[in-house]
Amino acid sequence: MPVPPNHPVPELADVEPAAWREANRVLLAKAIGEWCFEDMLKAVHAGDGRYRVDLDSGTTYEFRATPGAFGWLRVDPESITRTATSMLGNSVAEPAWDAQRFLLESASTLGTDASTISTYFTELSATLAVDAARITHGGETVAEMRELGHSELECRMTGHNLLVANKGRIGFSATDVRQYAPESAQSLKLRWLAVHRGLAEFRGTSELSEREIIARELDEGTRTRFTKVLTDADVDPDAYVWMLVHPWQWDHAVQMLHAADVAQKRIIPLGDSPDAYLPGQSIRTMANVGTPERYDVKLPLKILNTLVWRGIPPHCTMGAPVVTQWLRGLVARDPFLTEECRTVFLGEVASVTVRHPYLSQLADTPYQHLETLGCIWRDSVSARKDPDERARTFASLLHVDSKGDAFVAELVRSSGLAPQEWLRKMFDTLLVPIMHVLYRYGVTFNPHGQNTLIGYDENDVPTRLYLKDFVDDVCVSFTDVPERGPEPDGHDHVLPRKHPSVIRQHVVDQVFVGHFRYLAPLCADQLGVPEKTFWRLVRQTILDFQKRFPELAERFAEYDLLTPEIPRYGLNRDRLVVTRYGDRALRHALYPNGTHPNPLAEEG
Structure with missing residues (x-):
């Protein structure tokens, strides 16, 4: 049966001004947090849980933030202020909400050019338009979303976690967005x-x-x-x-x-x-x-x-x-x-x-x-799941409704399990198959939130993993792994071959940095599971797997998930500073820029 339509994305003129400001406020906080995380901006600790970013333009943004895993700062959107020197020479601090203004004022500090900023401004504006429309409508509660099927739930998600301008869609008109974008939930004929x-x-x-x-x-x-x-x-x-x-x-x-x-x-x-x-x-x-x-x-x-x-x-x-x-x-x-x-x-x-x-x-x-x-x-x-099974994307766990309730918390409440018990089941469901394929075969996927789905039983307890999007996202180590058997290559390589440390990085970046980094504070806020406990449970899942398969000890070292430092791959930096918008013959490779401290390296 066709899916009942979600709230369609309205004309921009129908978006409420307050919703536009709120969408900006949230995206501004994300931009500050992610751009500092990728070392494009420097956050200076100002004491009492406050930080500031001094821009080359002479403007300062100050905010409250909670330090998180991998050196990330989770910025409080309501706390951001902007200070600039006025014509009279006095500095005035004012509440800040304008993400577009912040982009322009940050351009020199980010180290990019006017052409890149102008095109990126279009991507940022398009993202804000969709986010403001979503805020205007409100949307379903997480309790209502729990009853949705997989495809319907997909349409309620809000885009890529790490990328600030995650709904840029250059080439789509506003009408195209309302007709073809997932958040519009409009079914179509191909x-x-x-x-x-x-x-x-x-x-x-x-x-x-x-x-x-x-x-x-x-x-x-x-x-x-x-x-x-x-x-x-x-x-x-x-x-x-x-x-x-x-x-x-x-x-x-x-x-x-x-x-x-x-x-x-x-x-x-x-x-x-x-x-x-x-x-x-x-x-x-x-x-x-x-x-x-x-x-x-x-x-x-x-x-x-x-x-x-x-x-x-x-x-x-x-x-x-x-x-x-x-x-x-x-x-x-x-x-x-x-x-x-x-x-x-x-x-x-x-x-x-x-x-x-x-x-x-x-x-x-x-x-x-x-x-x-x-x-x-x-x-x-739909063709592969059991009749009573619910399949949901990994990304859905991060969704927060208009009332501030997290989807992960709703699933835990529905399950009747204690939060830590539910999380251990989720970690086992997600990580054990990924680790098995990584360690046993030297193979990894691109297991980000849309490519991985979790199957739940009738009580919303995680039970098994679904993986998709193989070609160009499945990578194999260039080391000899007899368990793989004959590989699907002829005269040309079908499977990308990479160093084991890069193979490992797919799991680290997509699961730990790209997903658990955001999930841990949600569990702390809404499930009462401290972040240190969250990461201890993840680490224990890895150690339990390694204990069960001691014959793979050499592989555990080769694809080390518990290393103290991991390379930093900045997706926002790649767009704004490295690749920009040049037209290329090939999709480009990402290169590391520094390192992050790995929370999984810590014991206890």
Whole structure:
């Protein structure tokens, strides 16, 4: 059944002025905290729990903050003041709430240029517009959210934790945001295309043929209707591969960049999907809400959001099914993962790759122009979960409703367990499979809040882990690991190979820095679990795993999660200072900038 719509994002004119100020106040606190965390700004302790940031512009921002894990300061949005020298020469402190003003005043201190600041200002403004709309509406309570299905709950999330401008979506208009962004929760019909085999290549796992995918995804009447479109166009239907495209992408990218192919019937539009889909937090991943047991679909969008253009590289579409096949085989031979952990790998089971016939031949073409058309079908959570099981993204634990109540606290209350007992079950559910794959196979994923889902029983107790988004996010160590067996590489590498310390960093950054850093203070505030206790429980989960598998002792040292210092990878710094907005031929690699103290290194 289609999902009842969430509150749609309103026209900006309908946003309440107080909501705009509140959205700014919260984002300003986040910007100060994250930019200090990434060492772009320096926070000076001013005594009595207060800190200040002195900017090159001559302005000072002062605030209360609570020190947290990894050297992070959790800034109190209500406490921020701004002091600037007036024309009369006296300094006046005033309550501060304007995040856009702060960005401009920080530009020189951040070490970036006017061009970057101007484009980033657009991303920041777009983020604020969505946040202010959410505050205007209020939204559901966490108790109401507990009853939502996976796809509906996805639409209530607020974006990437670490990134300040996390809903920039350059390329989307305000109307596009209201129509296609996840927070609008508007279901939509995707478009089906037929692409000539001279342009398109289908790939699937061993059990899935091209015809089986189409038979599974389209009813017989729709297949007949689409076939008639091709025969009416006087072409051979068997000469074409069928695939999905996002309606925005069809309108804004495909018909422009592939105009020659459309004009010459190498690309033929077939019609709308019979099912409705709902976008997830990544916007380009769509869940089928008309027939939930059908596949999710990952589609490219030519928009810039959270650091990169949101296309799908051809090597990803080509490699998705073979990586899925390899991972399934690895898991199937591992009774600990399959029988004890019951971990679910949501496979990317089939794909269509379409390369641009001209631009793909040009050296150093910016990648945004080469990733405009492609499709990946992925196992849906709905098809894999048990009837009474609830699956929710890891990210949902961090959600706080308009009343200030945290979703994690609501789940703990619902479970009837003591907070520390519930947290240990959650840590075991999440970390044990991730550690097992890391230590046993030298493999890691990109286990951030959207890529990892937790399955809960009828009492909201965590029971098992779901993992997704494999291609380009699954990495293997370049050391010899016999347990991996033959890997899915031919002449070209499908799996990125990295040093074990970098492999470990995926877990550290995405789980500990990118998620637990925020979850720990929520548990302290709303569950009465002190942060030191939180991190002690995480550490104990790691030590218990290591005690159970002593034969992996060398790997524990190789992929050391308890090291005293971990490299700092600054995502906001990368956008503002390192990469900026230059058009690149390849997605760039992140490089460390200093280190963080690791709270997991501390005993007791």
